Amino acid sequence: MIFGNIIGKGTTKEFKFLVTGDAKKFDFVQVLNKEKYVLANILEIERDENQTIAFCGIIGFIDNGLLSILRSPLEPGSEVLYASDDLVMEILGLTDNKNGAFIGHLYGRSNIKVFLDINKLLSKHISIIAKSGFGKSYTVSVLIEELLEKKVPIVIIDPHGEYSTLKYPNDNLKDLEKLSKFGLEKRGFIENIKEYSPNIEVNTDAIPLKLSSSNVYGKELINLLPTKLSNNQLSILYSCLKDLNSNSSIDDLLIRLELEENSAKWTLINIIEYLRNQNILSDSFTPFNELVKQGTCSIINLRGVKPELQEVVVFKLLNDLFNERKKQNIAPFFLVLEEAHNFLPERSFGEAKSLPIIRQIFSEGRKFGLGACLISQRPSRVDKSCISQCTTQIVLKVTNPNDVKAVSNYVEGLTLEMEKELSNLPAGTAVITGVVDLPLVVEIRPRKSKHGGVAVDLFNEEKVENKKPLDEIEKYNNKDLIPIIVPRTTINDFRIMSGKKNVKVKLIPCAIFSCLGQDEFNIIVNLANGDAVMDFETGKGERFLFDIKDISTQQRNILNIALKFKESFTAAELFSRSNVQFSEIYDIINILTAKGYLKKEGNFYSVNRPYSNILRLPSFKCHEKIEYTSIEFNELMEDRVKIDFVKDFLSNYFKIKNCKECFLVSYY
Template sequence: MSGIDPTFMGRVSTVSGASVTVKLSESLASGLSIIDGHTYRVGQVGSFVRIPQGYQDLYGVVCEVGASAAPKTLDAEDIETGRWMRVELAGEAIGSQFERGLSQHPNINDNVHIVTEADLKRIYGGKGDDQVKIGSLSSAENIDVRLSLDALVTRHSAILGSTGSGKSTTVASLLRSIVQPDGNANGSPAARILLLDIHGEYSRALADMSRVFSATPQPGEEPLFVPYWALEAGELLDFVAGGLNENQEIAFTDKIQEMKAARIALEALPGIDPQSLTVDSPIPFSLKQLWYDLIDFETTTYVGQQRDQPKLEQVGDPATLTPPRYTPHAMGTAGPFLNSAARGIRRQLNLMRSRLLDRRFDFILHPGPWEPDLDGRVQADLDTLLQGWLGHDRPLTILDLSGVPSNVLVRLIGSILRIIYEALYWSREKTEGGILRPLLVVMEEAHRYLGPESGNVAADVVKRIAKEGRKYGVGAMIVSQRPAEVDETVLSQCGTLIALRLSNPTDRGRVKGTLPDNLAGLMDLLPVLRTGEAIITGEAARLPVRCRITTPSTEHQPRSSDPAVTEAWAHRRKAEGYDRVVASWRAQRTTAVAKSVTIKREPVVDFPEDTEVTE
């Protein structure tokens, strides 16, 4: 059979655990083989082989080719032929059912065959399975590569690659393949995917299937708001008031607790019991009123024999952040006297006022219809916020964070993730929860907030999602160009790894550390992968595979291409005004203008054809 079977490659020479050494056949004259009209590359690192075992077939991936793959016990002259190949076994198939892992091992001199298109269909299953097509085999472009959608979402995943390796295009292609494979109506139209877009790359690429929320919305986008009162008190105070010691923090939290209790007494809210109210309960309260009450207490001066009569000169206004004015204290026995119970938080209150007046932070401190009035009433509650993010008629939500100031970006990401995870965690028994309708959270530029020693709110929430999210229907997709700067705990919980080109040895070492020892050799290919080519291993891939990711059409590609340097530098340009540059810098908004231009438009009236025009 071996003499006439075009798929025959060689025979098993040694078996050690899951590693198999194969001696290639002398009849294998070239690295190409044509089988049933399809061309296959033979003996390529990353390609597949099949070892028949009667009714059962074993499948493996080629990890090493050449003399170095030969058994160490052979004579030098046998090794020098170089016709050797090391294969790592990965799974087996009985009939049409493929399963990862091994129930038996091959024997010496067993035949080894090329894996053909029919074999791959056997592995990946039919159209009725949960398989999502994402590209084609690098060693055989006619064979589709598919991933298990269930494993991709519930067991988490990571897309890793250096700048320019095709990371953003891979993310866009993968999300499009999940929702609208091949551009048709099949797929997952009821998917629920949330994409944190740090650089504003995906709004154009996925506009036809997404709803976009932005801190600096463009036409067709909706404003992004994150209500401050939905955050934990500690993270909110850390942002608006800076560093606080224990006594100073108690001054703030006691007042917040009091204001939240007053809000519940004013009007009952569904689900909250006054006896179980905590300072972290997501109850609306006014930051302006909080600031006013605390600054009033800190600056009050008293007169009178008992020093109990406030010496107020002018009442302030919390709505405009105008503080009350008291007669300054004086030395001696006549007064006025300072408030001896003051907590010494005037500096922190000044910072809070500055934050509230800074228009860059309106998306969190003045969150539109979610901004409470001075009594704590709001026009819209958190259900409207979650409905907008997760319950609209499109499968994808893009949160464009490119207009968010860098000093608050990490805190904002942590707040968004905490709001979403807490909501889905506590609603896990309801139809809107994560179990009956799972959520996939895609986190771009994850290394910016998931460092090993970051210790921020975002890192804490993502670790919780990575460890527990599977149970509650919340999946994570980590996207990063620096795997070495991503927390090892988070990366180790990613069941599926999509590794694009990585040149840095430290980054490659981190990726290797997440794989079994027998597959680590595959990662030696990372520096030489082409743009848009990836090595995929883990739960969603039934076999480790070297894959060429499908490239979306031009109008559906993310806005992450390199600048056209040659074209931009080819022609001399006129002197430009940089006043617009400074205006955008000051406004922290890319669309800001230096001069407002008003154009008066008037309709143009044409003369009728039969009307003579006289000069």
């Protein structure tokens, strides 16, 4: 296809031509020069009343298998042609790379795929920049999907809980149409995703994240404290640490601090107690080889965690993982750092506890196979020493002048024309550098998994027949959204599996309780029948609630002691833990046995079900996700068991940190 002919003055780097064909900005064109085709890129197009002129930047030509540059300008009058895909791929060095990460198509060239070198990602670093709402997280998720399919271990620092939807297949109709055009299929990665959080009250579907309390000593302890200490406080702290050893606990330090005579110790004690009470440090910490595992993406969900604590968690976690990687105790892995400007700010924009270890990872991580991905909407506020270490950059739409300037300062090969285009990039389009020697404009491929910015719509596929309006749920009257436990099976899946055309929907009232025993765990209680839910399709589970009004206070105390035995026990063993007379134990045991609380086998006793189920509740722990959504339903079950009764009952055995009402969706 002929686009036009070269006119006017040209150089070895640029030329212009009179447009007679359907030329577009960013199109690649070719011009014959001494029996070799030269590749160029249309940088800008101008039109007046009489003519249209395109301005092109020259890329080069292939000579003896190598990319060469022009040494003399192109001849005026030469024909400018639409460049063939083969020529573009040959000169740019773009080849199908089965071992690479497929990120998208060259803009305007659906036949030319763009791949990122996975070995390069793990040995070097990448930055992804865009203004808020223009596809940072979406692009990162595309990259994560590719890495998961290549079994690369991934750790994501996720301040806002955006990445948990990687578990589920994409259900966006527009994305599904695009996926077919890209030759891809929707897919969820639920088997590859593990989500951890220091706050499972907010992030109910997450596993509790516990950080190692070992070697929390000296400088590391100071970095773990959420506030900056004064010189006086530092002096007191160092004085106390000298009297302790590396195996001492935070409690040992607090005891030593109380012996100090300086009044400044009280503020310091309060700060250290605050850290201890966050319950993020533990001897039974989350294993490092569980966080970094081949084919697994570990999401560190920090939603609901205070900013100062987020910095502490990120510092401690990355410091431990980096040290383990240096010792080769864990595999090479890829670190994704969302909202990077909060964790590694430029000096003029504040300080962060996490900055030193992240700076070390960016400067030394490549030696140990630790690649990092830095994501930010404010590159001007990100530490320059870290962002300059990124050899691959993906830049989507950026409009803030300071951020545009920051991008142009660290992105290699970015031309003045391309810099001007950063604020005009279409949605889903990025400028990528580091793949080849030149910046590429790439159309990012659609996600295979569900996008985190899309609200859950349980019934978007078909209306439910004989629906009841939301305001029939009295406690949510006049509200648009109610808390729903996200079902594992969609209504369409149930329709296919059951063979039913008209599927009805039942809402089961439930409550999720965040409990603290030896460990922290969440359980969901069915308020229609009082069961601890184990089957999230039907709401069925194990009964554990019981009314203990038919026994005396003393008998109740003995029953509570009996509940602490994991196995059967004798009367003598029960007596040794109680404060009653031995003669009374037999009378109480006989009463509890007669009323069905205990059962006797020979000389041994055990607690009957459902009473013994209270001890098994930690094994009923769940990681279900709650989302607020509008819903249509056919039946609403009555909450026969009141949430306050359940809370009071559980309080006898566990510390209740939080409880939330919600609804479980069941199909029939």
